[in-house]
Amino acid sequence: xxxxxxxxxxxxxxxxxxxxxxxxxxxxxxxxxxxxxxxxxxxxxxxxxxxxxxxxxxxxxxxxxxxxxxxxxxxxxxxxxxxxxxxxxxxxxxxxxxxxxxxxxxxxxxxxxxxxxxxxxxxxxxx
Amino acid sequence: xxxxxxxxxxxxxxxxxxxxxxxxxxxxxxxxxxxxxxxxxxxxxxxxxxxxxxxxxxxxxxxxxxxxxxxxxxxxxxxxxxxxxxxxxxxxxxxxxxxxxxxxxxxxxxxxxxxxxxxxxxxxxxxxxxxx
Numbered sequence: 001x002x003x004x005x006x007x008x009x010x011x012x013x014x015x016x017x018x019x020x021x022x023x024x025x026x027x028x029x030x031x032x033x034x035x036x037x038x039x040x041x042x043x044x045x046x047x048x049x050x051x052x053x054x055x056x057x058x059x060x061x062x063x064x065x066x067x068x069x070x071x072x073x074x075x076x077x078x079x080x081x082x083x084x085x086x087x088x089x090x091x092x093x094x095x096x097x098x099x100x101x102x103x104x105x106x107x108x109x110x111x112x113x114x115x116x117x118x119x120x121x122x123x124x125x126x127x
Numbered sequence: 128x129x130x131x132x133x134x135x136x137x138x139x140x141x142x143x144x145x146x147x148x149x150x151x152x153x154x155x156x157x158x159x160x161x162x163x164x165x166x167x168x169x170x171x172x173x174x175x176x177x178x179x180x181x182x183x184x185x186x187x188x189x190x191x192x193x194x195x196x197x198x199x200x201x202x203x204x205x206x207x208x209x210x211x212x213x214x215x216x217x218x219x220x221x222x223x224x225x226x227x228x229x230x231x232x233x234x235x236x237x238x239x240x241x242x243x244x245x246x247x248x249x250x251x252x253x254x255x256x257x258x259x
Contacts, residue, residue, distance in 0.1 A: 039198070040198055075202055075204070
């Protein structure tokens with residue numbers, strides 16, 4: 001179970017992630033996209049998922065029971081090769097519904113002081 | 128970009144999902160959860176078979192929007208994962224995405240999406256906001 005004291009706190013990853021042309025191309029090709037100039041709309045998840053997973057596991061959540069319930073993206077501009085991101089994740093809420101824990105986590109990708117993409121994931125931890 | 132108007136129905140597009148695509152998506156996204164690749168594991172946690180990553184379905188819905196507007200013009204995108212896309216071995220599963228323009232305001236258009244697999248709706252309240 002998630003430590004309730006951690007709800008509302010923001011954790012910024014110490015390391016930066018550099019977006020490569022190869023990473024964009026590999027992601028794009030899976031979905032049949034042949035424009036590699038900008039990243040596909042959901043590309044951010046390939047960065048934020050790992051970061052939010054690490055945060056939630058460190059916070060006591062059992063990842064093996066997690067089901068993805070909902071996902072939202074706000075894109076201020078498209079991600080491009082050469083972007084260097086720091087990821088900040090915030091556990092926005094954690095509640096219990098019929099024995100299942102429902103956790104919402106927001107992850108922001110910042111390039112310097114520029115917020116480029118915000119993602120919101122709602123995860124259901126099955127009882 | 129094509130001219131859009133409120134109420135306009137956008138042509139559907141069919142995407143093929145199979146085990147090979149799940150492995151490719153796992154490698155591209157870093158999501159190596161075994162429920163998306165290992166049948167024995169998937170069944171051991173109560174699933175009918177291997178299921179597609181919800182985010183793969185959403186990525187394909189994103190491709191549908193990119194084809195309409197260009198990836199660089201999508202400003203918001205959201206979906207709920209309401210039913211799993213079950214992917215048995217050696218089967219090509221068809222995911223049919225269609226869209227409808229529901230709002231045009233302030234230089235943006237809202238497109239509501241329908242994602243159907245084996246006649247079952249797999250994404251709920253899926254929608255994108257695009258810059259015109």
